[in-house]
Amino acid sequence: MKPLELSLRARIACAPARRRWLLAALLALPLALPAADALSLLSKSDATAGLREALTRGAGAAVDELGKPGGFLDSDRFRIPLPPALAKASSAMKMMGMGAQADELTTAMNRAAEAAVPEAKPLLINAVKSMTVQDAKGILTGGDDAATQYFRKTTHDQLSARFLPIVHQATAKVGLAEAYDRYAGQGAKLGLVKPEDAQLDPYVTGKALDALYAMIAEKEKEIRADPVGQGSKLLGKVFGAVLGR
Numbered sequence: 001m002k003p004l005e006l007s008l009r010a011r012i013a014c015a016p017a018r019r020r021w022l023l024a025a026l027l028a029l030p031l032a033l034p035a036a037d038a039l040s041l042l043s044k045s046d047a048t049a050g051l052r053e054a055l056t057r058g059a060g061a062a063v064d065e066l067g068k069p070g071g072f073l074d075s076d077r078f079r080i081p082l083p084p085a086l087a088k089a090s091s092a093m094k095m096m097g098m099g100a101q102a103d104e105l106t107t108a109m110n111r112a113a114e115a116a117v118p119e120a121k122p123l124l125i126n127a128v129k130s131m132t133v134q135d136a137k138g139i140l141t142g143g144d145d146a147a148t149q150y151f152r153k154t155t156h157d158q159l160s161a162r163f164l165p166i167v168h169q170a171t172a173k174v175g176l177a178e179a180y181d182r183y184a185g186q187g188a189k190l191g192l193v194k195p196e197d198a199q200l201d202p203y204v205t206g207k208a209l210d211a212l213y214a215m216i217a218e219k220e221k222e223i224r225a226d227p228v229g230q231g232s233k234l235l236g237k238v239f240g241a242v243l244g245r
Contacts (some may be wrong), residue, residue, distance in 0.1 A: 047123035048136045049196040052128050055139075055147055059124040066116040066208075066215055073110035077210040080109045080204060083197045084178055093205035101176045109200070118192040120155070120212060121126070123162065127154040144224060156209065163205045166241035171200055 065071060072078050082102065125149070131139075139146045157223050171177040177200050197203050 006011065009210070013108045035122050048133055051136045051139060052131060055151075055158040056125060056130075058147070058223055059128070059151065059216055060121060061219050062215035063117055063121045063124070066112055066211060069114060072113045072211065073107060073118070074210070078214075080113055080207045080211075082106055082109075083180070083200065083203050084194075085197065101174070105171070105174045105180075108170050108174045109167075109204045114206055115170065116166040116208055117206070117212060119162045120159050123158050124151060127151060128152070130240045142177050145217045145220060147220045148213055151216055152213050158214075159209055160205055160225065163208055164201055167204045167208070168201045171204065178235075212219060 029049060066078065072080055086102070086105075087148065131150070139150055142149075181199050196206065
């Protein structure tokens with residue numbers, strides 16, 4: 001290993017997370033050339049391809065973690081609770097011998113989210129493939145969650161439409177879901193229930209999407225913190241684009 005490479009690796013280990021991106025880029029480029037010449041070898045297509053690779057990995061990992069059995073139900077962070085109006089009544093329901101129905105609905109909501117999330121993978125991958133050079137530049141030079149915001153902007157409405165029927169199929173099997181929609185709808189008209197919580201299926205869909213984007217943001221943070229550790233030379237090259245901004 002050459003002295004310059006050793007020096008760069010040592011500096012990467014000690015550098016703040018934001019500076020690590022820049023040092024990793026230098027490590028991925030030919031060290032025999034001056035930095036300016038090395039950067040000139042990185043084409044826009046290489047930068048975009050490297051970023052696409054990173055986003056595909058991150059989005060895929062997020063879907064895999066949430067879409068597995070227990071991805072929602074067994075998660076302290078992402079478990080979907082009963083809607084607030086129903087949660088307030090859950091204690092009374094248990095006293096009336098209806099606790100099992102509330103538990104059944106909670107399980108159904110979270111299983112529905114686990115079943116819906118895998119449907120996101122092809123849409124997320126398509127968003128990555130459709131990313132322009134300008135999009136890539138915005139993500140590279142944007143904030144810590146710039147990639148996550150790109151996914152939210154380009155996939156939210158499509159994912160919501162894809163998730164809703166899957167969620168409905170699961171919640172329709174629970175009698176309490178229909179009763180909730182009926183009474184919560186009336187409550188929303190009176191201002192007692194938030195409009196976004198007035199129907200169970202959109203409520204579960206919204207929570208599932210929030211969890212998905214939160215998990216993608218977590219994966220994005222990991223990639224930004226340690227680009228070299230992702231094991232891809234092309235991914236390392238991406239961060240050279242930042243040096244030219």
